[in-house]
Amino acid sequence: MINVVFVASEAAPFAKTGGLADVAGSLPKAMQGKDVSVKVFMPLHAKISPIYKEQMSYVGFTSVHLGWRSQYVGVLTMKYEGVDYYFIDNEFYFKRHTLYGEGDDPERYIYFSKAVLAALKMMGEKPDIIHTNDWHTAPINILLDYYKRHDDFYKDIKTVFTIHNLRYQGVCDPYVLGDLMNLPFEYFDEERLKFYESINILKGGIVFSDHVTTVSESYAHEITTPYFGENLEGVINKYKDKLSGIVNGIDYDVYAPATDPNIPVNYDLRSIGRKKEIKAHLQVKFGLPVDENIPMLAIISRLADMKGLDLIAHILEELLSLDVQLVVLGTGEQRYEDMFKYFHYRYPNKLASRIYFDQQESHAIYAGSDLFIMPSLFEPCGLSQLIALRYGTIPVVRQIGGLRDTVMPYNKYTGEGNGFGFMNYNAHELLFTIKDALSYYHDHDTWKQIVKQAMKANHGWEKSSKAYLDVYAKVLGK
Numbered sequence: 001m002i003n004v005v006f007v008a009s010e011a012a013p014f015a016k017t018g019g020l021a022d023v024a025g026s027l028p029k030a031m032q033g034k035d036v037s038v039k040v041f042m043p044l045h046a047k048i049s050p051i052y053k054e055q056m057s058y059v060g061f062t063s064v065h066l067g068w069r070s071q072y073v074g075v076l077t078m079k080y081e082g083v084d085y086y087f088i089d090n091e092f093y094f095k096r097h098t099l100y101g102e103g104d105d106p107e108r109y110i111y112f113s114k115a116v117l118a119a120l121k122m123m124g125e126k127p128d129i130i131h132t133n134d135w136h137t138a139p140i141n142i143l144l145d146y147y148k149r150h151d152d153f154y155k156d157i158k159t160v161f162t163i164h165n166l167r168y169q170g171v172c173d174p175y176v177l178g179d180l181m182n183l184p185f186e187y188f189d190e191e192r193l194k195f196y197e198s199i200n201i202l203k204g205g206i207v208f209s210d211h212v213t214t215v216s217e218s219y220a221h222e223i224t225t226p227y228f229g230e231n232l233e234g235v236i237n238k239y240k241d242k243l244s245g246i247v248n249g250i251d252y253d254v255y256a257p258a259t260d261p262n263i264p265v266n267y268d269l270r271s272i273g274r275k276k277e278i279k280a281h282l283q284v285k286f287g288l289p290v291d292e293n294i295p296m297l298a299i300i301s302r303l304a305d306m307k308g309l310d311l312i313a314h315i316l317e318e319l320l321s322l323d324v325q326l327v328v329l330g331t332g333e334q335r336y337e338d339m340f341k342y343f344h345y346r347y348p349n350k351l352a353s354r355i356y357f358d359q360q361e362s363h364a365i366y367a368g369s370d371l372f373i374m375p376s377l378f379e380p381c382g383l384s385q386l387i388a389l390r391y392g393t394i395p396v397v398r399q400i401g402g403l404r405d406t407v408m409p410y411n412k413y414t415g416e417g418n419g420f421g422f423m424n425y426n427a428h429e430l431l432f433t434i435k436d437a438l439s440y441y442h443d444h445d446t447w448k449q450i451v452k453q454a455m456k457a458n459h460g461w462e463k464s465s466k467a468y469l470d471v472y473a474k475v476l477g478k
C-alpha cells in the first residue's frame, strides 16, 4: 500500500477558481484503491460552504515559524466521496474573499506548505509520497529538501510535483528565504531558487522533486521550448529526464449526458437527436430565435487572454454575421466582459452573454450547443473540451498542449475525428476553421458521425490515474 498526501490550493467542490480544483477533486478519488491511499490537504478557505464546514471534525493543532513569528495551524477533516480531505485552518491567512491575488500570496502559501508538513508530523502520518501541485504548494518540495537532512521524520518522503500552469511561478523577493521559509541563503543560487534577482518557487518545485509531471504530453514537450517555457525552459530541459506528461481526465459520474440532473433532457449515443431539445430550451431561456437548424456555438471560459479571447475579439463581428448563435458563459478581464455585453446589445438575436459562472447552466450549455470554441494561446491540458466531447458538442480548438492531445481533427477522407483544429495563433485561421466545421454541420449524416465519435472518446480518469500510480511506483523504486 502506497500512502500519498496530495496537496493543492483548491479542490472542488470545496473551493474552485479553475481546472486545478477539478483535478484535485477527482484524481484522488480515481486513484484511491487497494494499492494506494490518498489524503488531500488544502487551505480552509473562507468561501468553503457551511454545508461542508459543518461536516468537518477537528483533528488537532500545532504551529509553524515564519521567520521569528509563530503561526497557528488548525487541522480539520472530512470524508468526501471516499477520500479524506484535511483543511489547514488559519484565519489570518485564509479568511479572505479570494484564493489568490492578495499582496501576501507568497507568505500565505509558504505558510500553508509549512503547515501541511507540520500537520503530518503532529498527526504522526508519514506518507511515502507528497504530491504537490503548482507553485502554491511547491514550497513543500523546497522545504523537504532541507528538512530531510535535519529531521528524521521527513527523511524518507518522496515527492511528485505537477505543473498545471507554468505561467504562475511565485516569483518573490529573496528576503522570503530567511524571513518566511527559514532556509539558509545557500538556496539563493542559480542551481536552486535564484531566478534573475528574485527567487522562483515553481523553479524550486522542479529542482527539488523526485518527479515532475504536467497535464498533457504535448505540454510536457512544449515547455522545453522558449515559446511555451515562460523563461524556465532552461531548468526544464535540465530536468527533462524526470518530467512526464499525463493528460487530465474528468469525472464521468458528474459529466454524464445520460444521467446528469443539471440538463433538461438526458441522452446517450442512441438518442443524440435530443440535444436539439436542449438547444431549444437554451434558445428560449436566452431570448434567441428558436430554430433547431441554426448552429449554436458556445464559449465557457475564464475570459482571459490565455484562452485566446483576443482572437475572438478580432473576428466577433464577422462571426456574428454568419447564420449562427453564440452563447458565452464566464467572467474575467473587464475588456472581454464589456465586449460580450456590447455585442449582445447589438446582436441580441445572435449572441447571449452570461457574464457570471453557474455550474448547472454550464452543463446545459455544454449539452445543448453544437460547437465549442477554445482557441487557447497555451493550454496545459484544458478540461472544457473534454466535457464538450462527452456531451457530443464538437470542439474547435487550437492544436497545442492538451487540446492537441485530446481533440482529433475531423478527416474528411477517412471519416475519423471528433473536432476541428488550427495551428497558428491567428484570428482568421480560427474563423476559417469554424466555417469549415459549419460546412459539415448541415450534412446531417456526417455531423451525426462526428458527434458520435466525440461522445465515444474516453477521457475519464481510468487510464491517467493508473499513469500516476506508475509514477509513484517508479519514484519509490517499486
Ligand code: GLC
Pocket (backbone or CB within 6 Å): 018, 019, 020, 023, 164, 165, 215, 248, 379, 380, 381, 382, 383, 402
Ligand atoms: C490549469 C491549466 C489547464 C488545466 C488545469 C488542470 O487550469 O490552465 O489547462 O486543464 O490547470 O490541470
